[in-house]
Amino acid sequence: MNITPDILYAGVNDHKIDLFEGQYKVPNGMSYNSYVILDEKVAVMDTVDRNFTHEWLDNLEKVLNGRKPDYLVVQHMEPDHSANILNFANNYPETVIVSSQKAFAMMQNFFGTDFEGRNLVIKEGDQLELGKHVLNFVAAPMVHWPEVMLTYESTEKVLFAADAFGKFGALDAPEDNWDDEARRYYIGIVGKYGTQVQAVLKKAAGLDISVICPLHGPVLSDNLGHYLKLYDTWSSYATETEGVMIAFTSVYGNTRKAVELLRDRIKAKGCPQVVVHDLARDDMSLCVSDAFRYGKLVLATTTYNAEIYPFMRTFIEELMERGFKNRMVGLMENGSWAPQAAKIMTKMLEGAKNLTFTNTTVKIMSAMNADNKDQIEAMADELCKDYLAQHEETANKNDMTALFKIGYGLYVVTSNDGKKDNGCIVNTVTQVTNTPNRIAVCINKQNYTYHTVKQTGIMNVNCLSVEAPFSVFESYGFRSGRTVNKFEGEDVLRSDNGLIFLTKYINAFMSLKVEQYVDLDTHGMFICEVTEARVVSDKETMTYTYYQDKVKPKPETAGKKGFVCKVCGYVYEGDELPDDFICPLCKHGASDFEPLS
Numbered sequence: 269m270n271i272t273p274d275i276l277y278a279g280v281n282d283h284k285i286d287l288f289e290g291q292y293k294v295p296n297g298m299s300y301n302s303y304v305i306l307d308e309k310v311a312v313m314d315t316v317d318r319n320f321t322h323e324w325l326d327n328l329e330k331v332l333n334g335r336k337p338d339y340l341v342v343q344h345m346e347p348d349h350s351a352n353i354l355n356f357a358n359n360y361p362e363t364v365i366v367s368s369q370k371a372f373a374m375m376q377n378f379f380g381t382d383f384e385g386r387n388l389v390i391k392e393g394d395q396l397e398l399g400k401h402v403l404n405f406v407a408a409p410m411v412h413w414p415e416v417m418l419t420y421e422s423t424e425k426v427l428f429a430a431d432a433f434g435k436f437g438a439l440d441a442p443e444d445n446w447d448d449e450a451r452r453y454y455i456g457i458v459g460k461y462g463t464q465v466q467a468v469l470k471k472a473a474g475l476d477i478s479v480i481c482p483l484h485g486p487v488l489s490d491n492l493g494h495y496l497k498l499y500d501t502w503s504s505y506a507t508e509t510e511g512v513m514i515a516f517t518s519v520y521g522n523t524r525k526a527v528e529l530l531r532d533r534i535k536a537k538g539c540p541q542v543v544v545h546d547l548a549r550d551d552m553s554l555c556v557s558d559a560f561r562y563g564k565l566v567l568a569t570t571t572y573n574a575e576i577y578p579f580m581r582t583f584i585e586e587l588m589e590r591g592f593k594n595r596m597v598g599l600m601e602n603g604s605w606a607p608q609a610a611k612i613m614t615k616m617l618e619g620a621k622n623l624t625f626t627n628t629t630v631k632i633m634s635a636m637n638a639d640n641k642d643q644i645e646a647m648a649d650e651l652c653k654d655y656l657a658q659h660e661e662t663a664n665k666n667d668m669t670a671l672f673k674i675g676y677g678l679y680v681v682t683s684n685d686g687k688k689d690n691g692c693i694v695n696t697v698t699q700v701t702n703t704p705n706r707i708a709v710c711i712n713k714q715n716y717t718y719h720t721v722k723q724t725g726i727m728n729v730n731c732l733s734v735e736a737p738f739s740v741f742e743s744y745g746f747r748s749g750r751t752v753n754k755f756e757g758e759d760v761l762r763s764d765n766g767l768i769f770l771t772k773y774i775n776a777f778m779s780l781k782v783e784q785y786v787d788l789d790t791h792g793m794f795i796c797e798v799t800e801a802r803v804v805s806d807k808e809t810m811t812y813t814y815y816q817d818k819v820k821p822k823p824e825t826a827g828k829k830g831f832v833c834k835v836c837g838y839v840y841e842g843d844e845l846p847d848d849f850i851c852p853l854c855k856h857g858a859s860d861f862e863p864l865s
Contacts, residue, residue: 271303271479271487272424274401278302278312278327280320281438288436292456292553296449297438300324300348301483303428304331305421308399309338311366313419313428314483318351325352325359336360339388339396341403342367343430344416345374349483354379357386364388366396368407370415390417406471408432410464412457418468425478431458432468433495434484443486447498450485454502455557459590465503469496470821470838474852497739504737505594507563507772511541512651515555516568516600517548517577522635523602527568529636530600530644537652538659547579556586559595563772564651568600568630571609580609584616593621594735598647600630607631622735624807626650654804658761658771663802665764670776670801671699673731674707677809680730680744681711682768683720689760689768690749692717693741695812696791697729705798707780710791716749718792725782727794728767733807736773738819746836746853763800775807831861839864 269277279301288294300316302324310332316324328337340356340363343349353375357365365383367375368390372382390396392407406418411432419428435450437443458465480488480495488495501508512534518524527544534542543562545555559565569580597617601609610629617623628647632640649656656662674697682691696710709729711718721727732740743754760768769777780796787793810819823837830841838853840861849858 269487271426271481274306275421275424275426275481276304276306276331277487278304278324278331279439280316280323280327281440282317282320283438283441284319289457292436292452293551294436296436296441296443298348298436299439299484301481301485301487302328303481304328304337305398305401305403306331306335307401309397310335311339311341311396311398311401311403312337312356312363313341313481314343314349315340315352315356317348321352321355325355337363338398339364339366341396341419341428342371342375343419343428344413344483345371345378346413346431347378350375350378354381357383366390368415368417371417374415392417406468408464408468410461411468412461412464420475420477425476427472427475427477427480429480429482431483432465433480433488433499434482435486437485439486446486446495450495450498451502451508451561452553452557453484454499455560455590456553459502459560462503462505462591465499466821467824469500469503470853472496500739502560504739505560505591506737506739507594508561509541509563510655510772511543511562512539512564512566513543513545513558513562514566514568515545515547515559515580515583516566517546517570517579518568518602519570519572519577522632523568523570523600526600526602526630526632526636526640526644527566529641530566530568530630530648533645533648534651537648538655538662539652540655547577547583552579552583552586555583556590559583559587559592560590564596564598566598566600566647566651567613569602569609569613571601571603571607574606574608576609576612580613581616584613588616588619592617593623594737595620595622596624596626596651598626598628598630598651600632600647602632602634604634607633653806654772657802657804658769665800665802667801667803668705668798670731670778670803671702671705671707671798673776673803673809674699675809675811677811678732678736678741678815680732680740680770680774681709681717681721682728682730682770683717683724683726684767685716685720685723685749688749688753689755690717690720691730691744691754691768692749693745694729697731700795705801706783707778707796707798709780709794709796710788711794712791720749721782721794722785722792726765726767727780727782727796728763728765728769729778729780730770730774731776731778732773732810733775733805734810734814734818735807736810736819738821740773741815741819742836742853746856763802765799769802775805775809776801776803778802825864828864830864832864834860834862 779800
């Protein structure tokens with residue numbers, strides 16, 4: 269398989285394996301990927317699992333076609349990729365081994381040698397020229413081992429991504445959906461290290477990538493934005509799919525019946541997806557990955573030996589190990605004489621950040637009764653409050669308590685220029701009168717949204733909640749609606765005025781019609797009447813202070829000399845910042861940079 273004319277595949281498929289890393293079921297096997305770059309100098313990118321030594325060496329020999337490799341680049345020392353380093357070194361004694369200092373220390377542990385005399389230690393920012401191809405090394409510590417380096421080949425714009433962007437499944441196995449097995453792989457193996465993945469994604473944003481070559485799974489060359497967006501969602505612990513997951517255990521079937529009733533009531537109230545997992549029977553890694561996929565989770569279990577049922581305990585421990593956060597959680601317990609499962613589950617979740625628990629806890633004494641059915645109805649109402657507000661037939665469109673969500677916060681103003689939808693971030697929205705209700709919105713004249721609102725006289729103001737991740741500000745604040753479609757490929761909902769309102773990360777929205785306009789030099793103030801107002805959730809409004817303290821990434825400035833972007837935190841290293849410099853992340857100019865202290 270040719271990745272490009274000069275970059276060839278030399279990996280293997282494993283159909284004998286049943287458990288990856290001894291715990292993850294892989295019914296479609298695994299691939300162990302290795303690549304060869306042919307140039308004036310020849311580089312081999314990583315080795316494969318020990319069970320495929322001869323098959324891999326045969327593949328290399330075929331790809332090399334009589335040539336000898338000059339370099340073996342070792343990006344990751346996990347044995348499914350590094351087991352054949354010594355075999356390779358013995359077969360090609362003139363080859364130089366290229367890797368990080370930490371990786372060579374691990375080679376000493378694995379093989380009793382660090383290949384002194386034929387090793388090349390590389391670090392972040394180093395380059396290795398092969399001829400027309402240039403390898404640029406990018407440190408990726410704890411994604412998901414400490415020694416990991418990614419390699420960017422800048423001529424053909426290929427990112428060799430180590431274990432990032434990998435998935436379960438052999439390359440010759442049928443694949444219906446990359447997302448599902450990649451999600452299960454990511455959450456299970458890398459999920460704990462979201463902060464580190466976010467750091468690497470920030471580095472990747474500065475690279476022009478055409479192809480991603482992971483160490484597991486298929487080479488990615490089409491729709492790269494989809495894969496990058498998923499990794500951003502997963503690593504920021506944001507909601508990937510709107511819906512509710514219910515995880516349960518049941519001994520005699522009574523808890524199951526309550527779960528089934530809750531599922532039906534949630535579906536009836538407009539929830540887009542409801543997924544139910546029996547923790548005693550379903551693949552635990554799938555259950556865990558789905559808990560991170562959906563925005564809401566219900567835990568239902570019995571009190572068992574004065575504890576909780578073992579499968580539920582394991583499930584919660586798996587969530588906590590991977591940094592579970594940013595979710596709404598409902599609890600359902602069952603017990604014949606002294607139910608305490610809800611108390612125990614709450615205690616186990618204490619370390620999880622930004623969890624919102626439903627006000628209702630379903631407490632069953634052996635079997636469901638009328639009170640339990642009322643509790644289930646109340647819990648379903650809480651879980652579906654935002655869905656009820658989003659849908660035409662169930663929304664309260666005159667809920668003026670939406671105006672109480674206005675503060676010195678951050679908002680997304682959505683509009684439409686007659687051809688496409690647009691949205692931008694604003695931080696100045698104020699209620700100016702209440703009889704009738706009037707709202708003032710200030711928008712920077714440089715924003716394309718200002719132009720569309722000035723033309724059309726209508727807008728929607730979406731009140732961002734504290735659960736909004738940084739990607740929301742990147743999407744609506746760092747790109748111009750004149751040049752990009754900010755809603756391309758997204759499923760959208762519209763209010764009565766025909767404009768989009770956000771389906772997540774907001775607690776309310778208001779549809780506004782412009783009555784007056786005030787020119788404020790750099791900004792324009794639109795004084796508007798409220799034509800529609802909906803409350804979507806009880807989450808707190810995102811304030812500007814909260815954004816600065818909790819959401820905006822902290823730039824890594826230690827030991828660096830240069831300038832930092834005040835908007836997104838990008839660091840430009842150098843003694844002088846060019847006057848015409850444009851931030852590669854948020855596209856703001858040099859005026860929004862300040863010197864590093």
